[in-house]
Amino acid sequence: EAEKRASEDAHVRELESELERLKQDNERLSFGARAARERASALAEEVEVLTGERTDTSGLVRKAEERAASALDLRGQLDERIENLQRRGAQLEKALDSERSAYSKAAERVEELHEELGRVVEERDKIRNALQDARFTDRGFGELLVRAIKNEVATLPTSLESTAQAARLMEFMGKVLQAHADLRSPGEQTSEEDPDDKDPSPASQMRKTDGAGSATLPRVGGYARPRPTLSFRALGGAGEVGGSSHLLDFGKTRILVDAGIKPDGRGPVTPDFGGLDGLDAAVITHAHLDHCGALPLLVRDRPKMPIYCTPPSAKLIVSALNDHAAMGGGLPGGAPIHEVRKRLVPVPFGKPLDVGGTKVTLTESGHILGAASVLLSSGPATVFHTGDICMEDHFSIPSARLPEVRDIDLLIMEATLADQKPQPFSESIRTMVDVINDTTLERGGAVLIPTYALGQAQEIILGIKHYGREYGLDRDVFIYVDGSVVTTSERLYAEQLGYMKPYLQHSDPREIFFSENIRAVANDDGARERILSNPCAIIASPVTMQGGASAFYRRRLEKSSENAVILPSNAASYYGTHRAEGEEEQWRVERVSFAAHCTQDELLGITEKLKPRQIILIHGSRRRISDLAFRLAPDHKIHTPTVGETVRTVL
Ligand SMILES: [Zn+2]
Ligand SMILES: [Zn+2]
Structure with a gap:
């Protein structure tokens, strides 16, 4: 019995420990299950995020694809436009070419017309001259008149049906007759004239026919x-x-x-x-x-x-x-x-x-x-x-x-x-002052103004003397005068005060042209070299720069780009005519209008x-x-x- 109970107890204990083990297993398993669930839900979340991301990416890809497509489109359009523009450019080029040739043709035509006008004017003058020499009794007069009429009305109509043209012709003939009424002279007078007279000048005829020396035609x-x-x-x-x-x-x-x-x-x-x-x-x-x-x-x-x-x-x-x-x-x-x-x-x-x-x-x-x-x-x-x-x-x-x-x-x-x-002298002086300031102050160079010794030089000197400051001429710039300008100004002009403008007539003759800043240069090359050691302006004759003072300064200054030459009207037309082939000047060349005409x-x-x-x-x-x-x-x-x-x- 006891043995039986003991074995039963042992069996119970075995079962209990078995149960305990099972409980533990169960607990472990349920823990694993929870962890697995959590992991699953985490994975699910991750899947969700990834899915979302994937959606975004495909959206981006789609957008990028769309953009690429539209860019391609645009590129296509641009290509087309470029092509259009190139075509248009070519057309314009062509049009421009034809314009150019039309223009040059027109310019040629203008030239031709000008020449033609010259010829017509010449022809007209010739006829007028001839008409003036002709007498109504001269045989060639009728022919001359017809030529003059042709010249004036362009053609001589075979019949004068056009009333306007006939009226114009009549008017012109009237004018011619009126203009030459003075020349009427009777036939017998003409017949008395020496037929060998080579000079048809009315003047020479007068000397022959009019003994009294009166310059009137016989009445x-x-x-x-x-x-x-x-x-x-x-x-x-x-x-x-x-x-x-x-x-x-x-x-x-x-x-x-x-x-x-x-x-x-x-x-x-x-x-x-x-x-x-x-x-x-x-x-x-x-x-x-x-x-x-x-x-x-x-x-x-x-x-x-x-x-x-x-x-x-x-x-x-x-x-x-x-x-x-x-x-x-x-x-x-x-x-x-x-x-x-x-x-x-x-x-x-x-x-x-x-x-x-x-x-x-x-x-x-x-x-x-x-x-x-x-x-x-x-x-x-x-x-x-x-x-x-x-x-x-x-x-x-x-x-x-x-x-x-x-x-x-x-x-x-x-x-x-x-x-x-019109180009007023004052404007030319203003330009000169600008060039002088720029050359002397900004570049440290010298300015040459070649000029006629007579007239033009004195105008330039007085213009600079009286208006230089007003136009901004720097106070420290010296203006030198050289060549025969000096004697012409000092002796000849200053002696003739009565013929000059009233504002100069009461000046001290020595101070009319020269002043503290405007000085004459002694007539030797040493003095000329000395003034060139500082920036300055020089007014010198002759205007051609082919000898004398102005030629000296031209040779010294023309090779450097910091210097300048100002050519007043006529100097401009002489400039460069004597330059040898290939000779190059470096100085700045300015032209101003300064002609007293x-x-x-x-x-x-x-x-x-x-x-x-x-x-x-x-x-x-x-x-x-x-x-x-x-x-x-x-x-x-x-x-x-x-x-x-x-x-x-x-x-
Ligand atoms: Zn003159
Ligand atoms: Zn002249």
Whole structure:
């Protein structure tokens, strides 16, 4: 029994321990299950996050894909646009090319038309001249008239059915008849004339037929009006600038206005005085060489003939001839300059002279000191020769004073700047001051201003002296004056105070041009070298820079880029003409307008004031003269002679 109980107890204990083990197992397992659940839920969460991320990424990928697509699209569009633009560019290029060729064709055409205009004007003038020589009794007159009509109405209609054209023709014929009414002369007069007469000039005919020496046409049958005739011959300075010399032949009086040379050596240097017989007098308008340089030749063969000019011109002419000779420009075979000086007869402005019955008066032309225009009266007729004329206000001398004579018969007018717009001297001075300041202060260089010794130089000096400060010229800059400018300014200009502007007339003559900052340079190269050791400006003659002081400075300054040269008008046209091939200048080159001549508006103003019936245009390039002739033609009878040509007119 006891054994049985003992085994039962043992069995119970075994079961209990078994249970205990099972409990423990259960506990372990449930713990594992919980951990597994937790792990599962963590994994699920992770899966969720990853899924979310994956969704985001695919969104991004999609967006990126979309962007790539649109970029491709855009690229396509851009390519297309580029292509379009290239096409457009090519089209424009083509269009531009055709525009260019059209433009150059048009420019050529303009050139052609200009030439044609020149030819037409020439032809018209020729016909006019011929018409003036012709008499109504002349055999060729009818033919001339027909040519003139053709010229004027372009074609001569076979039948004059067009009333407008017929009316125009009638009107023109009326004008021609009116203009030439003076020339009517009776047939018997013509038949008496020497058939071998080579010179058809009315003037020369007058000398033959009119013993009394009166310059009137014979009054027969009430047709002819007593008007003097004039034949004008250009020995130089017509259709060109340079070598001015004009013969005014009134029949009973022959007067030569000016005897100039061509200082630039283009074409013959002096006028041909060979065929000039019976001159009564010469008048020299002013002391520029293109108006007085040939005096030694003129004087040589005419020892008795007086040469009239204004008192300042008499001094300036001698000085200009001496300077020119000193520079090697003397005329071989000409009379010595002291002979020329003895023959100059000074005549004050406004004082009338009697030259063989023709009244000659010199008036101020405002071009340079002493420069004159010439007013000539022969019987009832007046002729006005402008000489070189300037209406603009100068710094040194008063501007031109036109004569108080209305309805001038013939105006002989210079046309140097006939196509130019006004450019006041003050503006040019302002430009000079800017260049001087910039060159001397900013770059430490020197400025050369080459100039004519006479007129232009004094204007520049006075302009800088009186307006330099106003335009900002630096106080420390020195302006040096060198070459014959110095003597011309000091002696000649300062001696003629009475002819200068009132504000200068009470100055101390030594202080008119020079001051603390504007100084003359001694005439030696050592002095010149010394002034170049500091930045400065130099006003020096001659204008060509081909000798004398200005050539010295050109050689010293042109090779460095810190220096500058300022070329006033004429200097600009000479500049570079003597430069050898391949020679290069380094200095800064500035051009300013500084010419004492009338611009287009001023020339037109002169014709408006003087109201001339006829105009002869001189002293200008052919292009400028035909340009001005074109503007004046509707209201005046215009002549545009060239050198050697004669214009014959009834005044
Ligand atoms: Zn001149
Ligand atoms: Zn001139």
